[in-house]
Amino acid sequence: xxxxxQKIQSFFYLLPKTLSVFFSKxxxxxxPFDSADIPERYRGRVAIREDNCVGCSLCVLDCPASALxxxxxxxxNFRLLHYRDRCxxxxxxxxxxxxxxxxxxxxxxxxxxxxxxYSVVLVxxxxx
Amino acid sequence: MKEIITxxxxxxxxxxxxxxxxLGMGFHWIDRKLIARFExxxxxxxxxxxxxxxxxxxxxxxxxxxxNEIFALLLPLTSFAVxxxxxxxxxxxxxxxxxSFVGDFIMVIFLxxxxxxxxxxxxxxxxxxxxxxxxxxxxLQYFSYEVLFIMAICGTAIASGSWSLGGIFLAQNEGSPFxxxxxxxxxxxxxxxxxxxxxSPYDIPKAKSEMVMGPLTEYSGxxxxxxxxADFLQTLAGVALIVYCYFGGLWQPNTIFGYxxxxxxxxxxxxxxxxxxxxxxxxxxxxxxxxxxxLFIPISLLQNILIIVL
Amino acid sequence: MSKITxxxxxxxxxxxxxxxxxxxxxxxxxxxxTLRLGYVHxxxxxxxxxxxxxxxxxxxxxxxGICSHIHTTTYCQAVEGLLDLKIPRRGAYIRMLLCELxxxxxHLLWLGVLAKNIGLNTVFMYAWRDREIVLDLMEEISGGRVxxxxxxxxxxxxxxxxxxxxxxxxxxxxxxxxxxxLLEIVENDRSFSARTRGIGYLSPQDVKRYCVVGxxxxxxxxDIDLRRDAPNACYAELDFNSVTMTDGDVWARAVxxxxxxxxxxxxxxxxxxxxxxxxxxxxxKRKVPEGEFVSRSEAPRGEVIYFVKSDGSQKPKRVKVRxxxxxxxxxxxxxxxxxQMADVSTVIAGVDLCIACADR
Numbered sequence: 029x030x031x032x033x034q035k036i037q038s039f040f041y042l043l044p045k046t047l048s049v050f051f052s053k054x055x056x057x058x059x060p061f062d063s064a065d066i067p068e069r070y071r072g073r074v075a076i077r078e079d080n081c082v083g084c085s086l087c088v089l090d091c092p093a094s095a096l097x098x099x100x101x102x103x104x105n106f107r108l109l110h111y112r113d114r115c116x117x118x119x120x121x122x123x124x125x126x127x128x129x130x131x132x133x134x135x136x137x138x139x140x141x142x143x144x145x146y147s148v149v150l151v152x153x154x155x156x
Numbered sequence: 157m158k159e160i161i162t163x164x165x166x167x168x169x170x171x172x173x174x175x176x177x178x179l180g181m182g183f184h185w186i187d188r189k190l191i192a193r194f195e196x197x198x199x200x201x202x203x204x205x206x207x208x209x210x211x212x213x214x215x216x217x218x219x220x221x222x223x224n225e226i227f228a229l230l231l232p233l234t235s236f237a238v239x240x241x242x243x244x245x246x247x248x249x250x251x252x253x254x255x256s257f258v259g260d261f262i263m264v265i266f267l268x269x270x271x272x273x274x275x276x277x278x279x280x281x282x283x284x285x286x287x288x289x290x291x292x293x294x295x296l297q298y299f300s301y302e303v304l305f306i307m308a309i310c311g312t313a314i315a316s317g318s319w320s321l322g323g324i325f326l327a328q329n330e331g332s333p334f335x336x337x338x339x340x341x342x343x344x345x346x347x348x349x350x351x352x353x354x355x356s357p358y359d360i361p362k363a364k365s366e367m368v369m370g371p372l373t374e375y376s377g378x379x380x381x382x383x384x385x386a387d388f389l390q391t392l393a394g395v396a397l398i399v400y401c402y403f404g405g406l407w408q409p410n411t412i413f414g415y416x417x418x419x420x421x422x423x424x425x426x427x428x429x430x431x432x433x434x435x436x437x438x439x440x441x442x443x444x445x446x447x448x449x450x451l452f453i454p455i456s457l458l459q460n461i462l463i464i465v466l
Numbered sequence: 467m468s469k470i471t472x473x474x475x476x477x478x479x480x481x482x483x484x485x486x487x488x489x490x491x492x493x494x495x496x497x498x499x500t501l502r503l504g505y506v507h508x509x510x511x512x513x514x515x516x517x518x519x520x521x522x523x524x525x526x527x528x529x530x531g532i533c534s535h536i537h538t539t540t541y542c543q544a545v546e547g548l549l550d551l552k553i554p555r556r557g558a559y560i561r562m563l564l565c566e567l568x569x570x571x572x573h574l575l576w577l578g579v580l581a582k583n584i585g586l587n588t589v590f591m592y593a594w595r596d597r598e599i600v601l602d603l604m605e606e607i608s609g610g611r612v613x614x615x616x617x618x619x620x621x622x623x624x625x626x627x628x629x630x631x632x633x634x635x636x637x638x639x640x641x642x643x644x645x646x647x648l649l650e651i652v653e654n655d656r657s658f659s660a661r662t663r664g665i666g667y668l669s670p671q672d673v674k675r676y677c678v679v680g681x682x683x684x685x686x687x688x689d690i691d692l693r694r695d696a697p698n699a700c701y702a703e704l705d706f707n708s709v710t711m712t713d714g715d716v717w718a719r720a721v722x723x724x725x726x727x728x729x730x731x732x733x734x735x736x737x738x739x740x741x742x743x744x745x746x747x748x749x750x751k752r753k754v755p756e757g758e759f760v761s762r763s764e765a766p767r768g769e770v771i772y773f774v775k776s777d778g779s780q781k782p783k784r785v786k787v788r789x790x791x792x793x794x795x796x797x798x799x800x801x802x803x804x805x806q807m808a809d810v811s812t813v814i815a816g817v818d819l820c821i822a823c824a825d826r
Contacts, residue, residue, distance in 0.1 A: 037654075038654050038655065038656045039656045039657075040435065041650075041651060041654050041655040041656070042434075042435045042588060042589075042651065042655060043431070043435055045592075045647070045651075046194045046431065046434055046435055046588060047431075049193075049194060049195070049196050049592075050193050050194050054193070054196060054197060054198045055196045055197070055595050055598075056196075056197050056198050058198065067605055067606045067609075069605075069606065069607070069608070069609040069624065070605065070609050070610070071609040071610055071615070090520055090521070091521075092517070092520075092521040092523075092524035092525065093524075116524060117610075118524045118527075118613075118615045119609065119615050119623070120520070120521075120523075120524065120615075123618060123623050124520075132609075191587075194588060195587060195588050195591035195592075196591055196592070196595055197591065285470065285471075285472050285473070286472075289470070289472070289807070356585055357585065357657070359585070360808065368478070368479060434587070434588045435588070436586075436657045437581075437584045437585045437586040437657040437658060437660070437661050438584060438585025438586075438661075439657070439660070439661075440661070440806065440808040440809070441494075441806075441808065442494075442806070443660065
């Protein structure tokens with residue numbers, strides 16, 4: 029008799045679980061109308077602490093996607109550019125920097141209509 | 157003059173074209189929403205089937221070279237027209253618009269069994285590897301599950317002693333609804349309906365992971381929209397037929413309260429269909445045919461013999 | 467009966483990645499099948515010769531999306547072997563933690579794909595819902611859900627904080643319960659067994675002949691597990707069982723993978739309890755001395771081998787990668803003989819395919 033009950037139960041094994049999921053809250057969240065919690069360590073936008081950067085170009089050498097560019101004329105006159113569409117958001121620049129200047133925030137990058145909006149000037153120093 | 161206008165309103169608006177389409181899309185939405193809630197998702201909003209059909213009508217219509225273009229247009233059109241007629245007759249009888257005549261039960265069953273045949277022929281016209289293989293399987297399934305559905309639902313006609321929908325309803329009205337004594341027949345006709353509609357677990361002709369869409373692989377644009385609409389209406393008419401034949405005495409025709417109870421029973425049946433879709437895996441074609449001829453048909457045969465004897 | 471050839475071609479709703487099959491049917495059973503790869507070949511090994519060792523870490527992470535961490539771990543182990551570095555124990559423990567979490571996520575993904583191909587969409591959604599717990603944990607630790615970027619030559623980059631350890635200890639028992647429910651469904655449900663038992667059988671002699679590795683071999687009774695036989699990165703200090711079954715069909719592979727998931731959850735809990743204090747990385751030189759090194763480790767699908775040869779400069783001379791999916795793909799024509807058309811999708815899903823790994 030117990031064998032028979034077990035046999036019948038094996039046909040409809042998923043049924044109780046399905047009904048319990050039906051009566052509880054849905055797991056998915058409708059994103060634009062609901063918030064997404066992003067943890068702190070998320071590798072999002074690349075940002076810089078301007079006072080610490082000396083233009084040593086360690087980050088430029090180590091970037092796997094060649095997304096950083098340094099136009100340097102002297103120690104106090106340089107520009108650091110970041111191409112957001114080439115960047116892979118791996119975080120190698122943050123690890124290679126010895127002066128604790130470049131870092132990643134946890135904001136995500138939105139879409140844009142024009143490609144020019146994706147080349148961002150991080151540091152523009154012109155003290156002569 | 158007044159009769160022509162009433163006729164036009166009947167055919168086009170209620171209980172005709174627009175009413176049936178709206179109801180069919182509504183039931184399809186209920187199905188998708190229920191399946192999504194069983195899986196833990198939220199599901200589509202109420203206008204989703206309408207948006208799908210509008211989008212399909214706006215797309216380009218391409219067919220492979222060498223197909224017979226006239227047939228490829230006629231088949232979905234006929235399928236759509238046939239299911240519309242079946243639905244119109246059922247809703248018309250229900251609302252007392254026209255009286256049911258002897259033999260209209262058989263007419264509705266015949267009309268509801270045509271779309272499966274046209275489905276297979278649709279795959280045969282646009283020949284491609286997936287269409288022909290899917291068509292072969294759908295033909296096998298058609299032979300088996302139509303027989304099961306007709307045998308099971310004829311049990312009610314035999315018990316009521318007449319071949320008209322009105323007669324079946326009257327027999328249940330005087331006595332008790334047939335569901336009380338024919339539970340087995342009800343379950344068998346449900347299984348037959350799932351096989352006819354090609355829903356999971358019997359959706360091997362349309363299985364996306366094997367035959368890309370079965371016989372409908374090569375259709376696109378308006379023709380695909382018509383196949384889908386025929387599918388919605390076939391579901392609607394099939395569910396309405398089962399509720400009519402088995403739950404007859406529980407509602408009174410032509411009253412608001414009666415309509416509401418009928419709608420509620422249809423939604424309940426749709427719930428049962430959706431939960432069966434969610435719980436079982438898709439069966440292989442040999443397992444399907446095995447199950448049908450070894451288990452279901454002998455049981456429904458036995459049920460019919462018992463009805464005739466008792 | 468006439469023969470038909472069906473293409474399960476490069477684009478098909480069944481496959482996640484492009485792969486070309488030509489199956490010849492006679493009636494309903496398969497007589498022969500041919501296989502063709504190369505649709506996702508990106509030339510990664512050649513590309514690795516033109517970039518420095520540090521830039522190659524990011525390159526090898528993108529060989530495969532599902533097993534990305536294990537590729538970088540094996541590569542970094544090879545370069546550290548060339549440099550003769552010993553990484554600190556806390557770094558090794560963090561590497562192992564992410565390896566095990568990745569194994570859990572890969573197996574749950576595979577269960578969902580198998581259920582979808584059979585037709586059971588509900589189990590697909592349930593398995594992927596449980597996978598979200600693991601992905602959220604990995605995002606907290608490393609910063610990305612699928613691409614972690616936590617390895618560097620000489621150790622790891624980010625440390626585990628105390629709040630993260632507490633969160634992991636809270637989430638893991640919840641996950642254990644849910645995976646146990648999935649195991650009960652796979653073992654007991656009648657319609658699941660009807661579609662997967664007895665299909666795609668591989669005998670132990672075939673496993674040895676085709677050099678199959680991973681859960682496919684363990685499901686046929688051959689007990690090879692690299693974490694126990696050749697342990698890397700402090701696996702020798704933890705204790706776990708390796709799961710084998712003797713059935714050899716798709717159902718046995720499903721059971722083996724889910725039980726391995728349960729073992730991995732236990733292992734992660736051990737790692738989090740036993741993690742020592744200390745540094746997480748040592749600095750590594752940029753120029754690597756001459757030599758060759760072979761390093762291997764156990765990916766979710768089997769054994770991954772990396773061979774790195776250097777000639778004294780900052781760029782490697784040759785890197786060769788052998789991934790486990792290639793061994794499983796070779797057995798597919800043998801498994802598919804005599805089956806029905808409807809079982810082809812079950813077999814293809816049962817051998818966990820990752821064509822991006824196989825093509826590089």
